[in-house]
Amino acid sequence: MEAVKERISSKRELQKEARRHAIIDAGFQEFILQGFTATKLDDVAVRAGIGKGTIYLYFDSKESLFEEVIRKNLFPVRDEAEHFSAEFKGTATELLTMHIRRMYASLNEDNMPQLVALIMSEATRFPTLADFFFREMVSRNQEMLRKVVKKGVASGEFRESFPVEFTQILIAPAMISALWRLQFDAHSPLDMDKYCEAHIEFVLRGLKA
Amino acid sequence: MEAVKERISSKRELQKEARRHAIIDAGFQEFILQGFTATKLDDVAVRAGIGKGTIYLYFDSKESLFEEVIRKNLFPVRDEAEHFSAEFKGTATELLTMHIRRMYASLNEDNMPQLVALIMSEATRFPTLADFFFREMVSRNQEMLRKVVKKGVASGEFRESFPVEFTQILIAPAMISALWRLQFDAHSPLDMDKYCEAHIEFVLRGLKA
């Protein structure tokens, strides 16, 4: 009896989890399309294929759904990046090259530019979001880049004079390309492969000893 | 009699213009604090020190106020940049250096980072705004940069191989620094002067023949 109950309940658990994800995904789409304020929970419900009230069985409020949406979509990217960084073997030049290429791959994935833009635009109204984003994404990324640069300096690949506290400079072109594609692709499309290679060459020239 | 009337009317004209600017400024503050949708005209009115209905004596709608806010705050920057670019004499290296320094000066001005972020976040929902911003700001800036690069190539200062269609790469660190200051300054402040100089050195190394 209990086993049956458990099986049923775990089935239910699975269904609940699946539905939860469906809502988060639907919310994600709406939030990146409309922004936080302009998103209607009605539309989220329609997109998720559920009733409007059901959302409140899974989330306390529109705001908490938003937080979950961000969280769920950023964690995989962060985890991937950490995993990659931990495993890579090679020269600093190779590592930096690979890292930048991976950034473009991430940014080319569906919805990544939108996600970044969404975070940028809502961060002011959600200080928690800015904290979270800085802690989980930005600072880790910076740390990684600093290590690479220092490694290159140690190995004689890179010049000593580059200030490691400004690693933003190294990846800024990639971030900007994401915003560009989101807003200006219709006006003037970017050839991302060539852009990426130009970025890499530029960075290596800027860093080389 | 007519002189009096004119004086009076010009007084009124002046007052109207002053009030118009007050509304635009108040709107600017609210829009960058709250975003377009979340901004209440009530709050704009309070901030401008006027009645709610008064806004409609000067603007047709919340949307048209928004457009005016963007316009009024972008034009000066654009005009300054154009004027500067038209008059400058010197080597390509000097010109590029000055141009980047000027960008940081602009971006350090109050509210400029907020303005950029605002435009970025609302552009998706206001295609007109994206058009406008691209046309009046982005494409002009690109054109200017292309000219500088070409000039440097012609004079032998810069290498030929840098792809002039990707001038975004050259100024991306400046844009990113603006967003950084807006969102992450509390977590990790940037020394803008040093950052600027690092950016310039980086760009010159990346471009040099």
Place this chain on the structure above:
Amino acid sequence: MEAVKERISSKRELQKEARRHAIIDAGFQEFILQGFTATKLDDVAVRAGIGKGTIYLYFDSKESLFEEVIRKNLFPVRDEAEHFSAEFKGTATELLTMHIRRMYASLNEDNMPQLVALIMSEATRFPTLADFFFREMVSRNQEMLRKVVKKGVASGEFRESFPVEFTQILIAPAMISALWRLQFDAHSPLDMDKYCEAHIEFVLRGLKA
């Protein structure tokens, strides 16, 4: 000196009176076009060629302007009708015929159908208006018609059996034609001359002994 002052003041009086009429006329046009609630004093001012505030130098409120508009446009019609009725000599048949023809002439005048429709539609919200209209227009008209019918009965022109308390029956086709022209002329226009003659013939047949 005083004579001059008087002349001036009477000049001013005239101007004031003229302006007052201009406002009433403008109000009339707007009221019959839009109805009371939907009429904007702004539009009235524009039509009268004056400033919005000026209206309040002549009228206490939108409502009192409305009352004046009705009053001013009904009095002439009433006075004309009274004058005509007092002077006419002839048989009852002739008198009734003339009276009906005059009604059509009135109703064909510009804005008369609109005025009637306006009164009809606003009377519920302006009980005073209904009182006024009944007292000054409707009851007098009824009285007039009763006299004609009685005169015709006395002279043997009309049958005795027609109930003189229902003189509405005699003029209803004229009233209806006014409303018809206002609302349905586009769908099915009325030849007013023929309609009028048909009405007269119908009434005379209905009344004849």
Place this chain on the structure above:
Amino acid sequence: MEAVKERISSKRELQKEARRHAIIDAGFQEFILQGFTATKLDDVAVRAGIGKGTIYLYFDSKESLFEEVIRKNLFPVRDEAEHFSAEFKGTATELLTMHIRRMYASLNEDNMPQLVALIMSEATRFPTLADFFFREMVSRNQEMLRKVVKKGVASGEFRESFPVEFTQILIAPAMISALWRLQFDAHSPLDMDKYCEAHIEFVLRGLKA
């Protein structure tokens, strides 16, 4: 299971339909009392015993509610009249008599005079309404009357010389009586039964050969 669900849903359907009618009825009362513009949806909601927003679950806008109000209140009258007209057997005189009596019965029903007055007063601002009213009510009624008159002429009951294009003349007294009762009943009440009979006699005398 499904049966239960169906029962429940049909219960809900019924409730929804009931509420829809409640809103229409409340709207009707407010519209005839205040006119379209002056009617507040707040008041409609209060009268219907619901919340303000609920109205928008059933109607797109104040205007579409207005249209439904008119439609719902006119169709029954129209359908009844058509049914009656299609089935009646008898002489033209009898038919016309019955038709007029039926009109008075309709007009004596609660709110009918108000409805007519409402349509009259709003038709100018709602051309669609005028179209609708003309098409569904006026022209059909006219057609019916024309047939009756022609039938009477054919049977020798009525004179040939009455112009069938002016059937308005035949029913005008009934329409006017409705407006009278609405506006002037307090000043001078009408004995509707006697008025109706006087109207019928008058019409028959006016038409008889």
Place this chain on the structure above:
DNA sequence: CATGAATGAGCCTTCATTCAT
């Protein structure tokens, strides 16, 4: 658990009225 009908606070917008010039 799921639903969607119901709610009402809240916002944009309008306009009669006031008042400084």
Place this chain on the structure above:
DNA sequence: TATGAATGAAGGCTCATTCAT
């Protein structure tokens, strides 16, 4: 006296949230 800028109360409409089914 005349103006029109300014006001703020009020109304149509939206939507996050609740709750009966």
